[in-house]
Amino acid sequence: MTYHILKYTDSSLPDYLINEVKKRGEYSEKKDLNADELKKAYEKTDILLVSGGTKITKEVYEKFKNVKMIADFGVGYDGIDVNEAIKRNIFISHTPNVLNDDVANTAVALLINVTRQMIEAHKFIERKDWEKGSVMPLGVSLTGLKVGIAGLGRIGKAIAARLEAFKCDIAYFAHSKKDVSYKFFTSLKDMTSWCDALIIAMPSTKETFHCINEEILEKLGPDGFLVNIARGALVDTDALIKALDNKTIAGAGLDVFEHEPTVPQALFNRPNVVLTPHIGSATTYTRMEMAKLVLANIDAFIAGKNLVTKVPGTRDA
Amino acid sequence: MTYHILKYTDSSLPDYLINEVKKRGEYSEKKDLNADELKKAYEKTDILLVSGGTKITKEVYEKFKNVKMIADFGVGYDGIDVNEAIKRNIFISHTPNVLNDDVANTAVALLINVTRQMIEAHKFIERKDWEKGSVMPLGVSLTGLKVGIAGLGRIGKAIAARLEAFKCDIAYFAHSKKDVSYKFFTSLKDMTSWCDALIIAMPSTKETFHCINEEILEKLGPDGFLVNIARGALVDTDALIKALDNKTIAGAGLDVFEHEPTVPQALFNRPNVVLTPHIGSATTYTRMEMAKLVLANIDAFIAGKNLVTKVPGTRDA
Incomplete structure (x- = not known):
C-alpha cells in the first residue's frame, strides 16, 4: 500500500528527514494545501509528522479518520492528546535520549x-x-x-x-x-x-x-x-x-x-x-539523530513491528 | 613605619580591598593625583597596587625609586617587567588559583x-x-x-x-x-x-x-x-x-x-x-577571594615574611 504522510507542524524539519519520508509514501505539507486538498488529506493521511508543541486534540483526531501513526520530531508530546490516541489505537513515536x-x-x-x-x-x-x-x-x-x-x-x-x-x-x-x-x-x-x-x-x-x-x-x-x-x-x-x-x-x-x-x-x-528561540536541540548533529529516529519509527510502523521509541502507554504492533 | 600604598591601575578594585589597604598605610590613587602629588608619590610609594595589564616598565621603576613591593590583583603579570623587579630586589605578588x-x-x-x-x-x-x-x-x-x-x-x-x-x-x-x-x-x-x-x-x-x-x-x-x-x-x-x-x-x-x-x-x-569585557574573574565571590589574597600578600610583606603567592622567580623575605 502507499502511505500518505502529512507534515502537520509549522516547525522547520531537516531536509534529510523530508527527503527520506518522501521515499516512504506520498508526502505533503499542511501549509501547502488549500481547503480542498486539506479535506482530502483528512481522509487519506496515514502518518502525521508533528513536533513537540503541535496540537493534536480530539477535534483533530475526528478530522483525520484514517491516521494510524503520529511521528513526533521531539521528546515532548504535550500537544498530543495521548489518551485519545490510545483509545483510537494509534501509534505515537517521539525522539527521547538523542537530544x-x-x-x-x-x-x-x-x-x-x-x-x-x-x-x-x-x-x-x-x-x-x-x-x-x-x-x-x-x-x-x-x-x-x-x-x-x-x-x-x-x-x-x-x-x-x-x-x-x-x-x-x-x-x-x-x-x-x-x-x-x-x-x-x-x-x-x-x-x-x-x-x-x-x-x-x-x-x-x-x-x-x-x-x-x-x-x-x-x-x-x-x-x-x-x-x-x-x-x-x-x-x-x-x-x-x-x-x-x-x-x-x-x-x-x-x-x-x-x-x-x-x-x-x-x-x-x-x-x-x-x-533563545526554543533551540534546545538545535544543532546539526542532534537534529540529524532526531531525524534518523523518526525514520526508524516510521519504518518500524510500516514493517508492522513495535516502534523503536513509542510514547509511554501507547500501543505496540 | 608608615607604608605608602598607591593604586596604579585604572581597573576597578573591590571596595573591600581598598578599605582594608587604607588600614595598612597611607593610600592614594594615581587617577586622583595632580602632577605635583604624583611627583611626591614617585618618591615615597612603598607598595604599588596594580592589575594584570598594568605596565610596569623599566621607566616606571626608575620613577618609583622606593617601591619595595608590587601587589598584582590578577593572575597574569604580563605588564610587569619581572626581571627588572628581580634586579631591583622588589617583591611581586599575584593571585593565582582563586580565579x-x-x-x-x-x-x-x-x-x-x-x-x-x-x-x-x-x-x-x-x-x-x-x-x-x-x-x-x-x-x-x-x-x-x-x-x-x-x-x-x-x-x-x-x-x-x-x-x-x-x-x-x-x-x-x-x-x-x-x-x-x-x-x-x-x-x-x-x-x-x-x-x-x-x-x-x-x-x-x-x-x-x-x-x-x-x-x-x-x-x-x-x-x-x-x-x-x-x-x-x-x-x-x-x-x-x-x-x-x-x-x-x-x-x-x-x-x-x-x-x-x-x-x-x-x-x-x-x-x-x-x-565580553575581560570578565573572566568578574564575580562577587572570586573578586573577594582575589582581594583577600592581595591583602594576605601585603600583610606578609609588612610582617617581613615570604609572600603567600609570589610571582615565580621573584624574591623571598
Whole structure:
C-alpha cells in the first residue's frame, strides 16, 4: 500500500528527514494545501509528522479518520492528546535520549549567561560602554551555586552531570528518589527556598501547568535565577514578568515560551533576562539523530513491528 | 613605619580591598593625583597596587625609586617587567588559583555561546525574527566537539575538567606532557589542524605574542572556533578580523583584547562573534577571594615574611 504522510507542524524539519519520508509514501505539507486538498488529506493521511508543541486534540483526531501513526520530531508530546490516541489505537513515536546532551548544554548555557550577564556584557562592548570607562556589575559564580533541578529525568540528569563539573551544589525535585547523590526534595517549594537557581526540566502536563507561579518565584527570591528549557506552559509568564519588574527574582534564562514563536515584549531588553528561540536541540548533529529516529519509527510502523521509541502507554504492533 | 600604598591601575578594585589597604598605610590613587602629588608619590610609594595589564616598565621603576613591593590583583603579570623587579630586589605578588574556576567558567560560556549562537539567538528574538517566521541556522554541538586547549596550566586544566562533562574530545598543547589523559600536542599548529575549537589559556610573553596568527587561523579552518580568555596580545587581531571576513574560521569568543578597553569595531555585530569585557574573574565571590589574597600578600610583606603567592622567580623575605 502507499502511505500518505502529512507534515502537520509549522516547525522547520531537516531536509534529510523530508527527503527520506518522501521515499516512504506520498508526502505533503499542511501549509501547502488549500481547503480542498486539506479535506482530502483528512481522509487519506496515514502518518502525521508533528513536533513537540503541535496540537493534536480530539477535534483533530475526528478530522483525520484514517491516521494510524503520529511521528513526533521531539521528546515532548504535550500537544498530543495521548489518551485519545490510545483509545483510537494509534501509534505515537517521539525522539527521547538523542537530544539529552544538547538540551542539557542549552540549560547550562542559559544558566551561565544569566548569572554572568554574558549577553549584557556583549551589548556593553557593542555600545562602547567599556571604552567609555563604564564598569559592569560583578556576576554570580556558577562554582558553589546551589542549583535545584525540577524534574530529574533523562535531561535533568544530563544537566546535573554538567553542573557537577562546575562544582555546583545540586538538588532535584521529583516524585521519587533517584539513584543519585544529589539533595532530594519532594516539594518544589522547599527546593526553591533552598536554591540559588531553579532549572525547569519537567514534562508539561495538566498537573505541571503554571507550576512556576507567583509563590514559587517569591521563594526563589531576589538573588535567585530561573532557567526554563522544558515548556513555556510550566511558567506563569505574567507572574514572571511581575517578578522581574519587582526584583522578586534576580533574572531568567528562557528557551521556551507560552505562546511560541511570540515572546512577550515585556521580557525584551532586560540585562538580567536571556532569551533563545526554543533551540534546545538545535544543532546539526542532534537534529540529524532526531531525524534518523523518526525514520526508524516510521519504518518500524510500516514493517508492522513495535516502534523503536513509542510514547509511554501507547500501543505496540 | 608608615607604608605608602598607591593604586596604579585604572581597573576597578573591590571596595573591600581598598578599605582594608587604607588600614595598612597611607593610600592614594594615581587617577586622583595632580602632577605635583604624583611627583611626591614617585618618591615615597612603598607598595604599588596594580592589575594584570598594568605596565610596569623599566621607566616606571626608575620613577618609583622606593617601591619595595608590587601587589598584582590578577593572575597574569604580563605588564610587569619581572626581571627588572628581580634586579631591583622588589617583591611581586599575584593571585593565582582563586580565579581558576570563574575564568574556566567564562571560557566554557564563550565556547558554547559561539558554537550555539546564543547572543545571536537572543537578538533574533528581540528583533522579532522568530515571531515573523524566520528560522535560525542550526548550531554546533559541544558534545563530541574536538577542543584543543593551548596551555594546560591551572586554568587550562579547569577548562578541560568542565569540557569532560560536555563529552568533548579534549587535547592540549604544552611544552611538556602533563599527568592527564587528554591528547597531547607539542605543536600548536598540529593541534589546531586537529581541533574544532581552540581555547587560548597560555600566559602572554614575548614568545607567545601573536602566536594565533594568519597561519594558525587557516589551520583552524572554516568550521573552527577560537576562544581567548588569556590575553589579547596572544592573538593577531588584524589576522583574526581578516579570517572572520574571509570565513577562514567559523567564529570567535573573546574576553580579552589587544588594546583594552578598546575593542575594534570590526568585531562588532557579527552573529558568529561573542565579545565580553575581560570578565573572566568578574564575580562577587572570586573578586573577594582575589582581594583577600592581595591583602594576605601585603600583610606578609609588612610582617617581613615570604609572600603567600609570589610571582615565580621573584624574591623571598
